[in-house]
Amino acid sequence: MSLTAVLVVVVAAVLIGAFGIRVSRTTSDFYVASRTVSPLWNASAIGGEYLSAASFLGVAGLILAFGVDMLWLPVGWTGGYLVLLVLVSAPLRRSGAYTLPDFAEARLESMTVRRTASVLVVLIGWLYLMPQFQSAGLVLREITGAPPWAGGLLVALVVAVNVLSGGMRSITFVQAFQYWLKLTALAVPLVFLLMAWRANGAPGVSAADAATWQTPLSGGREYGLYSTYSLILATFLGTMGLPHVLVRFYTNPDGRAARRTTLVVLSLLGAFYLMPAMYGWLGRLYAADLTRTDTVVLTLPARMIGGTLGDLLTALLTAGAFAAFLSTSSGLTVSVAGVIAQDLLKGGVRSFRIATLMAVVVPLGLALWARQLPVADVVGLAFAVAASSFCPLLVLGIWWRRLTTTGALAGLLVGGGLACGAVLATITGTPYDGFTTALLAQPAAWTVPIAFVVMVAVSFLTPHRVPANVARVMVRLHTPENLDLNRGDWRPRSS
Amino acid sequence: MTPGETPGGTPGAAAEEPRAGRRARRTAVTSPRTAAARRPRYPATREIDEQTGLGEVYMRSLLRTQFRLALFVCTVLACVVGGLPLLFLLIPELREVELLGVPLPWAVLAGLIYPAFVLGAWLYVRQAERNERHFAELVERR
Numbered sequence: 255m256s257l258t259a260v261l262v263v264v265v266a267a268v269l270i271g272a273f274g275i276r277v278s279r280t281t282s283d284f285y286v287a288s289r290t291v292s293p294l295w296n297a298s299a300i301g302g303e304y305l306s307a308a309s310f311l312g313v314a315g316l317i318l319a320f321g322v323d324m325l326w327l328p329v330g331w332t333g334g335y336l337v338l339l340v341l342v343s344a345p346l347r348r349s350g351a352y353t354l355p356d357f358a359e360a361r362l363e364s365m366t367v368r369r370t371a372s373v374l375v376v377l378i379g380w381l382y383l384m385p386q387f388q389s390a391g392l393v394l395r396e397i398t399g400a401p402p403w404a405g406g407l408l409v410a411l412v413v414a415v416n417v418l419s420g421g422m423r424s425i426t427f428v429q430a431f432q433y434w435l436k437l438t439a440l441a442v443p444l445v446f447l448l449m450a451w452r453a454n455g456a457p458g459v460s461a462a463d464a465a466t467w468q469t470p471l472s473g474g475r476e477y478g479l480y481s482t483y484s485l486i487l488a489t490f491l492g493t494m495g496l497p498h499v500l501v502r503f504y505t506n507p508d509g510r511a512a513r514r515t516t517l518v519v520l521s522l523l524g525a526f527y528l529m530p531a532m533y534g535w536l537g538r539l540y541a542a543d544l545t546r547t548d549t550v551v552l553t554l555p556a557r558m559i560g561g562t563l564g565d566l567l568t569a570l571l572t573a574g575a576f577a578a579f580l581s582t583s584s585g586l587t588v589s590v591a592g593v594i595a596q597d598l599l600k601g602g603v604r605s606f607r608i609a610t611l612m613a614v615v616v617p618l619g620l621a622l623w624a625r626q627l628p629v630a631d632v633v634g635l636a637f638a639v640a641a642s643s644f645c646p647l648l649v650l651g652i653w654w655r656r657l658t659t660t661g662a663l664a665g666l667l668v669g670g671g672l673a674c675g676a677v678l679a680t681i682t683g684t685p686y687d688g689f690t691t692a693l694l695a696q697p698a699a700w701t702v703p704i705a706f707v708v709m710v711a712v713s714f715l716t717p718h719r720v721p722a723n724v725a726r727v728m729v730r731l732h733t734p735e736n737l738d739l740n741r742g743d744w745r746p747r748s749s
Numbered sequence: 750m751t752p753g754e755t756p757g758g759t760p761g762a763a764a765e766e767p768r769a770g771r772r773a774r775r776t777a778v779t780s781p782r783t784a785a786a787r788r789p790r791y792p793a794t795r796e797i798d799e800q801t802g803l804g805e806v807y808m809r810s811l812l813r814t815q816f817r818l819a820l821f822v823c824t825v826l827a828c829v830v831g832g833l834p835l836l837f838l839l840i841p842e843l844r845e846v847e848l849l850g851v852p853l854p855w856a857v858l859a860g861l862i863y864p865a866f867v868l869g870a871w872l873y874v875r876q877a878e879r880n881e882r883h884f885a886e887l888v889e890r891r
Contacts, residue, residue, distance in 0.1 A: 325858035329830075336826060336866050340819040340873055469844040470837040470854045482834045490830070510878060517870045524863030531859035653816050725800050725808070732811055733797075734881045737888060740798040 255565050256397040259573040263435075264412050267580050293511055297518035299426045300502045302433030304331075304519075305526060306382075306582035307389040310436060310575050312630030313527075315547035317534025319628075321467035323482055324534070327630055328527035330489025332520065334637075338494040339516040344509035345652045345731040352504050353593055354497055354644055356746040361651045361731075363721045364659040367666070372597035374643050374670045375497045376613075378636050379590035381677065382496070383583055383617035384624065385632035389548060390579045391621070396549050397572055406621050409576070410614045413583045417591065417610050426505065432581035433522065439574025440529045443555055443567040447536055450558045459538055467538065477692040480699065485634065488698030492637030495644025497593070498585035508735045548629050551575070587613045624681045631695070635677045642701035643670035646709045652731055654713075658720050661713030669705025673697050793888040811884045815877060822873050829865075833857065 309331065316324040351357040354375050359368040387406030394405030451457075459468055471478040493499065506512040530551075537550040540557050544550055552575065555567035587610060594609035595601060646665050650657045676697035693700065713720075721727070723742060730741035796804035837844055837854060848856040 322852075322854050322858065325855070329858055329862055332863060333826065333830065333866055336870055336873075337823065339870055340822045340877075344877070468852055468855070471834065472844075479834060479838060483831070486830055486834075490826075510881075513874050513877065517867070517874050520870050521867050524867055527863065528860060531855070535855075653812070653819075725805070728808060728812065729797060732808070732815065734885055737794060737885055739794050 255569045256572040259569040260394070260397070260576050263573045263576045263580065264408070266431075267412060267577075268416060293506070293515050293518065295426065295430050296502065296505055297515050297522060298433045299429035300499065300515070300519045301522040301526070302429035302431070302436065302577075302581045303498055303502065303585035304523070304582070305433065305436055305578060306633060307386050307575065307578050308630040308633035309526070309530065310440065310578040311389060311393075311548050311551050312385075312628060312633065313530040314533035314537060314551050315544075315549070316628055316630050317531060318537035318541065318544070318550050319547045321463075322470050323478055324630075325531055326482055326485050327489065327634065328530060330486055330637075331493065332523045332527055334490050334493025335516055335520050335523065337490050338499075339513060339520070342494045342648050342652065343503060343512045343516045346500065346648070347503050347506050347512035348509040348731050348733075348735065349727075350504075350730070350744070350746060352501065352746045353589065353596075354495070354500055354647075355593060355597055357651070358647060358662070360744050360746075361721070361727055362657070362659045362662050363723060364663070367659060367663050369597060370663060370666050370670075371644070371647070372593045374639070374666065375593045376590055377670075377674060378495070378639050379497055379586045379593075379613065380617045380620065381639065382498075382633060382636040383586050383590075383614075384620045385627075385629040386579050386583045386586075387618055387621035388624075388626060388632075389629045390576070392546065392548060392626075393552065393572060393575050393579075396552060397568075403622055406618055409579045409583055410618045412580060413587050414610055414614050416580075416584055417587050418607055429581050429585060432577040435577045436574045436581075437522075437526055439570050439577065440526070440533075440551075443571055444529055444532060446563065446567055447554055447558055448532070451536060451539075454558075457539060459535075463538060477689060480689075480692055481696045484638075484696035484699035487702055488634060488638040488641050488696065490641075491645040491702060492639075492641035492698070494648055495640030496636070497589040498582070501585075501589050501592070510734065546626075583614075625683045627681065632681065634696075635680060638696070638698040638701065639670060639673040639677060641698050642673040642705045645702065646705045650706075650709055650713075654710075655724050655728060656713055656717070656720060657709070658713040658716045658718075660716040660719045661709050661711075664712040665705050665709025668708045669701055672704060673701045676701070793890070797888070807884075807888060811880070814880045814884075818873065818876055818880065822869060826869070829862075 309328065313324065313328050316327065346357065349357055349360050351360050355368045355371040358371040359365065387409060388402075390405035390409040391402035392405070394400045394408065395402055458464070466472050471482070503512050503515070506515055533551050533554065536554060536558070537544075537547070541550050541553050544553065552568060552571050555564040555571065558564075559567065590613035591606055591609040594612055595605040599605035599609055643666050646669060647662055650665075651662070676694045679694045726740070726742040727744075729739055730744075733739055733741075793804070793807055797807055798804070843853055846853040851860075
């Protein structure tokens with residue numbers, strides 16, 4: 255039955271995507287759906303794109319394993335949008351850029367900075383795609399016994415076909431549909447699970463768990479306080495630097511709509527993230543013996559309810575999980591492919607197609623080769639890289655006139671480089687001892703401040719490299735669109 | 750009298766004999782001159798477009814207002830979010846407190862914090878749009 259659910263989701267995604275074919279004729283259609291997407295669609299699409307396997311499966315798994323400290327993950331993934339809203343959303347939309355490299359070029363007038371940003375976008379995208387494919391393999395093995403690579407391959411294929419056939423327009427509708435599917439798929443089983451829990455006499459966690467697992471900073475992981483703060487920093491500041499999230503803001507008609515969309519996104523995410531904590535908590539009661547805790551969400555209905563109803567609920571949850579893999583992977587693939595096509599290949603629709611294949615194949619290979627870490631942890635690492643590279647670029651670029659080309663480049667290289675190094679050390683799993691492991695597994699607490707300091711310090715040392723048009727760019731970024739002002743003639747290269 | 754006109758009086762007066770011109774000059778020195786001085790030469794949008802000193806002042810005022818607002822929200826957020834782990838660490842009794850049967854850390858982190866985010870975001874959007882309206886009124890005032 256769960257397999258049927260997976261097939262239904264896959265076919266639905268392909269069919270809905272197919273509706274976009276008619277409208278995506280020009281390059282501009284491919285990239286941002288010609289900017290005709292309404293705010294609620296847009297917010298649902300952002301939610302659908304953002305809620306990945308890590309949110310749907312991973313958070314509950316980590317809560318089951320490590321307790322209350324892991325609640326900071328969903329809190330940070332939501333709160334990141336508040337930071338994005340106040341610091342970035344409207345100016346970024348007003349910049350008129352389609353991608354992060356576009357923004358870097360518009361603000362700093364340098365092709366070197368643009369290319370560096372492109373490489374970082376591709377790295378972050380791959381790092382984020384890898385755990386999606388890994389968990390797809392895990393879920394498909396759980397329900398059919400298929401080999402671990404099969405699920406990843408299935409998701410990669412569907413995403414490639416979908417992106418190639420429709421571009422972003424189709425993806426917007428697919429994404430919006432997937433948000434509501436994921437919300438329903440998590441909410442309906444939860445109601446039944448809570449009823450079963452009450453019928454079972456509403457038990458609480460054991461006395462030992464109440465003392466450690468259920469209380470903050472006591473047990474779970476080593477160096478809890480450091481890890482908690484590093485996690486908070488990575489998630490709150492990393493959200494703004496995720497390539498597939500930012501591309502969505504360009505589909506708003508203006509800066510004001512971009513702000514309002516973000517507000518709706520915050521509400522949608524808040525509603526969703528109320529649930530994984532309850533799954534994690536129920537998991538501690540009924541499924542504490544799991545070794546791969548990422549599957550806790552899928553195993554609970556069978557253990558607590560069983561029978562046909564249990565099967566049905568598992569099928570619904572599996573459908574939601576596949577929706578999560580498909581939506582996040584699609585969004586990331588569009589962004590990564592767009593950047594590869596423009597900055598590494600010649601540009602145009604043909605390059606976009608080749609780039610789509612590159613965007614999917616590399617993380618698929620990584621998924622098979624790298625060691626299996628909890629999905630939410632790997633996604634957390636992608637946030638750390640984004641927070642250490644694009645967060646300083648965006649915040650300083652938008653609010654500080656004295657940011658120089660050299661400063662931005664140095665900050666991107668040092669911050670992004672250090673974070674990528676830490677990530678590589680963590681996913682290849684070279685053994686380190688004690689505090690070093692914590693520093694590498696949660697690098698944001700030291701890489702983010704270093705990136706900011708380098709960007710500011712080098713900018714002060716190279717005052718002659720302030721871009722010539724900075725005043726005009728500031729007008730473009732910050733003034734409301736209804737004012738008749740000269741905003742410069744820069745246009746993104748993809749239009 | 751429009752700002753373009755000088756204390757010399759109306760064109761008709763200038764064409765007349767000196768006797769009439771002297772009378773006109775006497776009235777012109779006083780009030781219209783100050784009214785002219787108070788008016789800007791261009792609309793503020795043009796000052797911004799031409800990047801004059803005045804245009805820069807307008808832009809800096811907008812940037813500063815919006816940045817202060819953003820910084821305020823971020824500071825409150827940092828205090829709440831950064832303070833919670835510290836609070837739980839320094840006051841262990843808080844970990845035991847229960848809110849409607851749910852331990853306090855769970856009630857806050859798995860529930861209450863989300864509506865708080867939405868409320869903060871809503872207040873921010875309202876204020877940011879208000880700031881932009883004020884800027885637009887300032888710049889478009891003739």
